[in-house]
Amino acid sequence: MFDDIITKxxxxxxxxxxxxxxxxxxxxxxxxSILTPRYDVERFGIKLTGTPRQADIVVVTxxxxxxxxxxxxxxxxxxxxxxxxxxxxxxxxxxxVFKGSYSIEAPLDRFVDVDVSVAGCPPKPEAIIDGxxxxxxxxxxxxx
Amino acid sequence: xxxxxxxxxxxxxxxxLFCFAIGxxxxxxxxxxxxxxxxxxxxxxxxxxxxxxxxMGKERIVPNKAAKKIYIIAPVIGLISIITIALFIPxxxxxxxxxxYADLVVIVYLLTIPSLAIIIGGAxxxxxxxxxxxxxxxxxxxxxxxxxxxxxxAVGMKIGRLxxxxxxxxxxxxxxxxxxxxxxxxxxxxxPAALAFLMVIPCEIGSTPFDIADAETEICEGTMVxxxxxxxxVYKLTxxxxxxxxxxxxxxxxxxxxxxxxxxxxxxNSLVSIVWHMALVIVxxxxxxxxxxxxxxxxxxEQAFKFYWTYPTALSLLSxxxxxxxx
Ligand code: SF4
Numbered sequence: 001m002f003d004d005i006i007t008k009x010x011x012x013x014x015x016x017x018x019x020x021x022x023x024x025x026x027x028x029x030x031x032x033s034i035l036t037p038r039y040d041v042e043r044f045g046i047k048l049t050g051t052p053r054q055a056d057i058v059v060v061t062x063x064x065x066x067x068x069x070x071x072x073x074x075x076x077x078x079x080x081x082x083x084x085x086x087x088x089x090x091x092x093x094x095x096x097v098f099k100g101s102y103s104i105e106a107p108l109d110r111f112v113d114v115d116v117s118v119a120g121c122p123p124k125p126e127a128i129i130d131g132x133x134x135x136x137x138x139x140x141x142x143x144x
Numbered sequence: 145x146x147x148x149x150x151x152x153x154x155x156x157x158x159x160x161l162f163c164f165a166i167g168x169x170x171x172x173x174x175x176x177x178x179x180x181x182x183x184x185x186x187x188x189x190x191x192x193x194x195x196x197x198x199x200m201g202k203e204r205i206v207p208n209k210a211a212k213k214i215y216i217i218a219p220v221i222g223l224i225s226i227i228t229i230a231l232f233i234p235x236x237x238x239x240x241x242x243x244x245y246a247d248l249v250v251i252v253y254l255l256t257i258p259s260l261a262i263i264i265g266g267a268x269x270x271x272x273x274x275x276x277x278x279x280x281x282x283x284x285x286x287x288x289x290x291x292x293x294x295x296x297x298a299v300g301m302k303i304g305r306l307x308x309x310x311x312x313x314x315x316x317x318x319x320x321x322x323x324x325x326x327x328x329x330x331x332x333x334x335x336p337a338a339l340a341f342l343m344v345i346p347c348e349i350g351s352t353p354f355d356i357a358d359a360e361t362e363i364c365e366g367t368m369v370x371x372x373x374x375x376x377x378v379y380k381l382t383x384x385x386x387x388x389x390x391x392x393x394x395x396x397x398x399x400x401x402x403x404x405x406x407x408x409x410x411x412x413n414s415l416v417s418i419v420w421h422m423a424l425v426i427v428x429x430x431x432x433x434x435x436x437x438x439x440x441x442x443x444x445x446e447q448a449f450k451f452y453w454t455y456p457t458a459l460s461l462l463s464x465x466x467x468x469x470x471x
Contacts, residue, residue: 005197006197006200006201009195009198010201012191013198037182040185042175042186043179043184044187045188048360049365050359050360050361051360051368051370053205053371053372053376078205080204080205080372081203082201082202
């Protein structure tokens with residue numbers, strides 16, 4: 001019974017952690033916009049936390065610059081299980097306009113398992129919410 | 145019988161189970177009110193319960209650099225001491241035998257323990273952000289303790305004078321006096337003290353304009369930076385119960401005895417006063433916490449300190465001087 005409550009709560013209260021790996025700030029602004037009164041994802045229980053230790057969903061933006069790669073991987077390993085990694089924007093998917101640069105390490109899925117990718121430069125808030133809802137479905141089946 | 149009753153008090157009614165429910169519920173009501181004030185739909189009222197149970201299911205991580213025992217035990221000590229205060233505060237006609245030991249001085253001491261637990265926990269987590277958060281929490285404590293203590297002194301002295309004793313610090317005397325003679329906030333010399341106490345509440349529970357010690361946008365949740373999983377859940381629960389305890393203390397000191405005794409049986413009277421108490425708690429939560437949280441942004445640490453050592457301190461001192469002058 002207790003397990004049922006915990007499983008249900010997992011779906012109802014996913015906390016986001018926002019990890020910037022050298023993004024141009026476009027995606028970051030769009031991510032914050034989903035918390036504003038217009039889109040209000042707090043109605044799903046979603047909350048932005050300041051520390052990876054409390055996160056359930058990690059949202060990664062940016063093309064993973066060489067400077068930030070090690071640090072980003074370290075932060076991702078600090079997130080307790082069960083966790084879901086969402087890559088936001090075209091940058092972590094392919095490198096986007098920075099592709100071929102000597103200083104970026106994208107795509108992100110060379111280093112970690114990415115569960116959901118939201119494409120766009122930057123993606124629309126509706127697309128981000130859709131991606132996060134998909135991430136919550138994946139989170140449901142993960143075990144701690 | 146006595147022991148059974150004591151166990152019931154500790155574990156069920158004003159104690160553990162009730163505190164668990166009301167603490168998380170008040171956090172949820174606060175979030176819902178703020179959301180509605182910002183024209184959002186907001187999370188369901190039972191959202192903090194989901195958060196708590198989810199945190200229970202998370203992996204438990206104790207950082208390598210942390211002082212392990214202190215790191216684990218600090219939030220638990222905070223929770224225990226806040227529940228102890230909840231046992232001590234009488235709710236109008238509802239009194240337990242714990243109330244006989246309830247003393248404003250004991251409550252002031254116990255109220256510092258959760259904050260101290262946060263400071264120790266944050267400092268022991270081995271993260272620089274935790275250290276910064278802990279130092280900010282210390283400064284905040286210095287700030288709000290002063291007006292809080294002066295307020296309690298003023299109330300104790302006033303009720304003491306009215307009952308022709310020296311100052312009384314026993315909460316049960318204060319509540320009994322108000323039940324007989326009407327609430328204390330009608331004594332106009334105590335109105336500044338009541339206002340000062342209302343200003344202390346948001347800082348004591350660390351809600352928005354004064355959530356400087358765990359500012360998630362600048363110092364990554366400050367003292368809570370390494371806490372995740374159930375230990376963070378315990379911390380959140382402590383915060384919720386603290387809301388209840390602070391507002392209950394306010395009601396016990398200033399607003400007891402508004403409703404008259406409805407019947408001669410103590411049981412019915414207690415029940416009515418508990419329901420009334422809950423309604424009052426929500427009203428004061430709205431005034432003192434949610435309204436402020438929805439309309440203000442976080443201020444800097446020295447601004448908060450300056451604020452507490454000027455306006456609330458001045459108000460509570462004014463009250464103390466008025467009472468001392470016999471008004
Ligand atoms: S996807 Fe576009 S908007 Fe987002 S970080 Fe990359 S360049 Fe900027």
